[in-house]
Each structure stands twice: as C-alpha cells, then as structure tokens.
Amino acid sequence: MKKYLLPIVLILVLSKGNAQELNLPTFTQYLADNPFIIAPTYAGIGDNVKIRANGFTQWVGIKDAPENQSLAADMRIHDQSGVGIYLYNDKNGNTRQSGAKLSFAHHLTLNKYADQFLSFGISYNLNQFRIDIDNFNGTDSGVTDDRRLTNHNFDVGVLYRVNNYYVNFAVANVLNKELDIFSGIEPLELRNYQVYTGYRWKNINSSDWELEPSMYFQYFESDQRSTTDLNLKLRFYNFEDYYWAGVSYRFLNDQFMEPLNIGPMAGLKKKNFYFAYSYQVTMNELFSYNSGTHMVTVGLDIFQGISNCPCTY
Template sequence: MRNITTLFSFLLILNISAQETLPIYADYLSDNVYLLHPAAAGIGDCGKIRFTARQQWIGVKDAPSLQTVSFHAKVHENSNAGYGFILFNDRNGYHSQKGLQGSYTYHLDMGNENLFNQLSFGLSMAMVQNEVDQRTFGGGDVSQVIESDFYFNADFGMAYHFKGFSSYLTIKNILLSAKNNVNSNYESLNLRNYIFGAGYFFGEEDKFQFEPSLMLQYKAETGEKIGDLNFKVYKKFRTTQLWAALSYRRSLDSSVFGDANYITPIIGLNYKKLMFAYTYTQQSGDVVFSNGGFHQVSFGMDILCRKRRASACPNINGSF
C-alpha cells in the first residue's frame, strides 16, 4: 500500500511540475542567473547569449532532457531598461513542452561608475506548447493521438546589488494554474513558486576569488521547501578564468519521498568573451529513482559589452 501511495504521489508531482514553465536546476550557477530570475535581464556590462543541454538518468529510456537558448542585454548603453528572451524544449517521457519567454527589466541605478548599487524589477511573459504523446500508452498504437494545447505564464522578480553582494526575489507562475484536463471537475492547482537567492563575491583578482551563495524555494500548492547551498571559487590567468562550484540541494521538510538530496559539482572556463561549463548532479536520499547522474553542458558568449563597473559580482562584470 505504501508503494502504491508513493507511486501515485510521484505521478501527481510530475503532472504538476510538467505544467510549470521551466524546471529549476543548477543552471543559474553557470553565469546564467537570467534563466531563473527575470530581474537579471540586462543587469551586467555585457549582453549574454547562453546555450544549455541537460540529460538526466543516462541509459534510461525517455529520461528527462532540457535544452535552452537565452539572450539578455540592456536596451542601449545609457538606458536603465533591459530585455531578454528564452527558448526552451523540455521533454519527460510521453510529455513535452516547448516555450518562448520574453522579459522586460528596469534597473534603478543608485551608485556611480566606481560603485555598483542597483535595484532592479523584472517581468517575464511566456507562451508554452504542452504536448502529450498518447501513442506510447498502448505500446505504439497509431490509433492513439498526440494531445497538444497552449498556455500562458508570467514571472515577476526583484533584485538588489551592492558591490559584491547580490540578491534576488522571484515569484514564478503568477498566472498559471494546472488542471488534470480541460473537461475535469477538479479544482485548479496553485503552481506559484517563491524563490529567494543571495550571494557575496570577494577575494583578490591576482589570487583567488570566492562566491558563497544560497537559494530557497517555497512551492505554494504542496508546501514544499527546498534549499540550495553553493560555493564557487575563481582563478584568473590573463585572458582566461577557471572556476569551480559545488552545490548541495535538499528538501527542508519531510515528504512521501523522504529526504531528497542532490550534490552538484560544476567546472567552468571563461576565455575572453566565451564561457563553457560542465555540470554533474548525483541524487541521494531515501528514494533514488536511478543510479545514473544528471549531465549538463553550457556554452555562452558575451556581446554588446560596455565599460566595466567597479566592485561588482561576476554576474555584473562577466567579461574580461
């Protein structure tokens, strides 16, 4: 009976999560904060193009996979406004979703060229195609159909930066509610996800620089609380920068799955205006769905760069 309850709860959570816009992994640690927080659009001294490809549970058929392409920049050099967009393709077995997300951000500059002190507000709107391939239900029976529909979503966020300190608060899925199907009598599910993140960057550029950070999530429908504890270290060699990160994620409350824990090491390389990173995640805890890890590669390019700002975290001064 306990196994049946666990399986039912797992399927329910998958159904809820599948209808959220973008899954939340450790992408933000690969100089890709904009994937998570709309207030990061155009926040730095360069426009940023980022590509990511993620594959979970290597060797498991129809395992979850995710690909994203994102870009964000300021409207122009002297503007306080920023913009960005994200294209993504998220597939999980018989379910998949493809989406386009656009963002607008306003940055209130309270510092000067020698001091970074900025408050930011961001809003993202997304259009998503949700698809379920029912042909897999009957072992490939072509008489089954592919169901497809569209939905819209929005995220709102704020950010505050002061010198090496950075912080973000984002409310995701503020327009989105999920239903089992359009003809269902079930009540809508509240998919809002409240996310808070903060970090501090310090150290000497000719030696080592460090960036501890944390992220907290609260999911309104399930009451689930999730915490990330992260640490990054940077080492610069002329036009090249090597960096490494270690992230630990765990549930902060008990659930049907017990304690879920994720260890994620990341290695990265910045060369001039190019960025490459490899991410590996290993799951542990009371219930582990596969022995295979999660693999992700990220590639990026900085464009439309302007004069660097002094005393700021790498998310601001991301290029050499």
C-alpha cells in the same frame, strides 16, 4: 494485467506532469554564470550580448529519463534597461513542454559611491504542454489524440545589489491556470516563490581569485514543498578570462540531511567563449539505477558595449 497497466502508467505520468507543467526543472543552469534564466531582473546586466545554450540529461541509464534543452540570450538597451529571451524544450516520460520567456528589466542606481543598485524585471511566458501518445495503445489507455494545451503567464522579480552582495526575489507563474482537459488531476496554482542570494568575496591581497557562496530557495504554492540549493564557487582570473569550480547541494527544507542532489561543477570563459559542465548524483531510491545527471553549457559573449551607468556593469 497488461489491460490495466497502461492506464495506471498514464495516471502516474499525468500526476508527475502536474508538478512539471510550467515549472521547468532548475538544476545548476543558473550557476553557469547565467542567473537570467531564473530571474528576469538580470536581463541587461553586463557589457555584452550574453548567449547561453544548455542541455542536461537526468538519471542517465534509465530509459526515457527527463531531458531538457534551452537557449537564453539577454542584452542591455540604452544605459539602464535590458531585454532577454529564453527558449526551452523539456521531455519527461510521455509529457512534453516547449515555450519561451520574453523579459524586460530596468536598473536603478541608489548610491553610485557604495555600488548600491535596485533592479525590477518582468517576463511574459508562453508554454505548450502536451502528452505524447506515440508509446500508448489507444485501446488500453483510452487516449487516442495528441492532447495539448497552451498557457500564458508572467514572472516578476526585484534584485538588490550592494558592493559584492546580492539578493533576488522572484515570483514565477503569477497567474492561476484556467480549467482544462486535465482538470481534476493538476493543481491550478502554478506560482512558485524564489530567493537567490550570495556574496562574492574577493581576496584583498590579490585580484586573481574570489570565493562566492550562494543560496537558491524555491517554494511551490500548489503542494507547499520547498527546496534549497547551497552553492560554493571559486573563480580564478587571468585578465578578462577566468576559470571556476564549485559544488552544489540541494535538499528538501524539511530534510536537510537527506540531499536530493549533490555534485561538482566547473567552467571557463576564454575571450568570448564560455563553457561549463555540471554533474549531480541523485540521492534517492533511483541512486542504484542511474549514473547521475549531466549538464553542459556553452555560450558566447559578443558585441561589447560599455554602459554609462554602473547599474548595468
């Protein structure tokens, strides 16, 4: 039986890897006041160089469960443009991904009196995907070398803002992937389509707090699956510092009442320091075998520089 077990496991790993490759897992990292990691259009919005380091461990309690570490930074250049970089390392079973995204965004003012803005963004993606053979028996699995490939791709997006409402549309991995050593197992269509929208409702009687409902929709062209996050955040302000708490609910769009993940999150910004924590319960067959997904974000907002254009406020 052992003779056939490793090849079966390898097939399962590769099959799981096709959904993972170039479609990095997105949980609630973007809700840690860092939507730049899901859309290049947010690069340069704000008065600081924004740096965010994020780490999460999925399905805690299960051996070799997925892990991800990332570092994102973006900043404004001139008055109406921004640049950013996103570095990541992802582990999922015996598959590994690492790479970078380099982003540029340009922001336009449609109506400065109505706070109406339009932003365009593009990212160049460099991704390396490989199979880690350290746990393989070469005789049983037939894999005797550390197989890897490198892909180049692009993300594009457009962001519309008016007053406290925002909606962002993005296409990730615009180009099809070329045939490679995993051909026949992986899809060539890596595109996924994303919509992120929300509204920041401010208390008209007090500026001390605001409520922000938001939605994040993803559609994957390769297998026609789609997911939606429904989020709710409450912020409390103390001058330039603030504290927030919220909850996120993710589901497949044909299974609204059967959530994939659900859980609370909280964070704070104190002077230049940022910290956030998110916990999610996985609501599927793995529920009984793990203690959920834990995510931590730490960051700095440094080198403040006020823009002359409200489109980057």
